[in-house]
Amino acid sequence: MAKFLLIVGGGIAAYKAAELIRGARKAGHDVTPVLTAGGAHFVTPMSLAALAESPVYTSLWDLKDEAEMGHIQLSRAADLVLVCPATADLIAKMAAGIADDLATTLLLATDKPVIIAPAMNVRMWQHQATQTNIATLRARGITVIDPDEGPMACGEYGPGRLPEPDDILTFITQLPLVPSAVEGRLPVGDGPLSGRHILVTAGPTHEPIDPVRVIANRSSGKQGFAIAAAAAQAGARVTLIVGPVALPSPGGVARIDVETAQQMAEAVANSLPADVAILVAAVADWRVEASPTKLKKSAGPPALQFVANPDILATLGQSPDRPRLLIGFAAETDHVVANATAKRTAKNADWIVANDVSGDVMGGARNQVHLITAAGVEDWPEASKDDVARQLIARIIEELK
Numbered sequence: 001m002a003k004f005l006l007i008v009g010g011g012i013a014a015y016k017a018a019e020l021i022r023g024a025r026k027a028g029h030d031v032t033p034v035l036t037a038g039g040a041h042f043v044t045p046m047s048l049a050a051l052a053e054s055p056v057y058t059s060l061w062d063l064k065d066e067a068e069m070g071h072i073q074l075s076r077a078a079d080l081v082l083v084c085p086a087t088a089d090l091i092a093k094m095a096a097g098i099a100d101d102l103a104t105t106l107l108l109a110t111d112k113p114v115i116i117a118p119a120m121n122v123r124m125w126q127h128q129a130t131q132t133n134i135a136t137l138r139a140r141g142i143t144v145i146d147p148d149e150g151p152m153a154c155g156e157y158g159p160g161r162l163p164e165p166d167d168i169l170t171f172i173t174q175l176p177l178v179p180s181a182v183e184g185r186l187p188v189g190d191g192p193l194s195g196r197h198i199l200v201t202a203g204p205t206h207e208p209i210d211p212v213r214v215i216a217n218r219s220s221g222k223q224g225f226a227i228a229a230a231a232a233q234a235g236a237r238v239t240l241i242v243g244p245v246a247l248p249s250p251g252g253v254a255r256i257d258v259e260t261a262q263q264m265a266e267a268v269a270n271s272l273p274a275d276v277a278i279l280v281a282a283v284a285d286w287r288v289e290a291s292p293t294k295l296k297k298s299a300g301p302p303a304l305q306f307v308a309n310p311d312i313l314a315t316l317g318q319s320p321d322r323p324r325l326l327i328g329f330a331a332e333t334d335h336v337v338a339n340a341t342a343k344r345t346a347k348n349a350d351w352i353v354a355n356d357v358s359g360d361v362m363g364g365a366r367n368q369v370h371l372i373t374a375a376g377v378e379d380w381p382e383a384s385k386d387d388v389a390r391q392l393i394a395r396i397i398e399e400l401k
């Protein structure tokens with residue numbers, strides 16, 4: 001069982017921190033709450049203390065606390081630091097390294113894994129300042145639990161809601177937090193897919209034409225990332241091999257960045273064996289012989305000579321290391337099911353997830369897919385890419401039973 005240092009920021013979602021404490025205590029974890037001045041407008045120290053059965057720390061200048069437990073010690077006595085809810089202000093201070101109260105001082109002083117659960121108005125969340133700060137925190141190794149999308153307390157709709165406390169707890173307890181302080185304390189990779197290795201490819205590939213130009217496609221990587229995240233949350237060891245995308249890594253996933261189809265094929269081969277491979281990447285079918293120097297406009301339009309790239313899915317389908325469950329995607333604009341069904345046999349895949357990419361699926365947040373198996377075709381209702389991912393992982397869990 002783990003020791004949480006829980007920093008409660010100021011926001012309407014602060015009441016959910018109380019529920020989170022209740023859930024964490026029930027699961028046997030220790031929780032030491034730290035309440036910011038903003039947080040104290042929404043929940044009282046008394047209620048947090050009662051639920052946590054622990055003193056609640058509020059002020060850096062409380063000399064009694066400093067005498068009993070200095071802020072450095074407090075920041076390191078826990079196994080992990082959870083900021084929930086993390087407000088735009090707290091996130092900005094963390095990104096800038098500001099330490100002007102107890103919570104921000106602890107965050108700067110800690111040597112433990114830090115996880116933040118942002119919650120705020122949708123516009124504040126989507127503001128470039130917040131997104132830049134979030135990217136900074138992720139780059140420093142801080143785990144960010146993405147806010148949920150839905151109607152907000154302020155009347156607007158969109159991402160910014162704090163996920164349900166139970167979901168936050170599940171997420172945290174399934175994180176493979178590397179520092180040794182938590183090893184053996186958290187049930188690392190505990191879930192229906194624990195002990196399984198799942199390989200996911202995602203995003204586009206870029207095939208260079210010359211040092212500055214590439215052949216690319218519109219794949220955003222969102223569906224593949226959602227699948228990798230859902231697999232990790234179900235306890236799998238996940239290798240995510242990804243072409244050039246602008247997405248942060250999901251928590252608990254080993255990510256390998258590549259650029260070209262050939263590099264992706266090589267990374268996949270090097271990552272075997274796997275129990276399951278889910279090839280979501282939109283791999284370029286062709287590449288050109290790249291010019292080592294920039295092609296000059298004055299030389300006129302280049303006559304590009306295309307050569308075929310390796311087909312990663314088809315190669316895996318014939319490999320002696322073929323994963324037990326091999327899943328491909330099929331991006332189609334017409335005869336979606338017929339083409340995808342043909343791809344399943346041609347590439348020796350077990351399942352094909354087919355989608356119609358003639359609309360705004362590529363880059364969008366939602367997807368409508370057909371699952372093609374040896375048994376036939378299932379038409380799944382349109383859903384968010386996260387929901388499609390969870391549904392697919394649920395099917396994989398069933399299949400591996």
Ligand code: CTP
Nearest residue numbers: 279280281283309310311312313328329330331
């Ligand atoms: N795929 C792959 N390697 C390639 C091309 C595709 O592994 N060089 C995989 C994709 O990741 C996906 C599946 O094969 O899982 C189908 O990809 P798709 O682009 O729909 O099909 P293609 O085989 O490229 O056929 P076409 O472009 O003619 O539809």
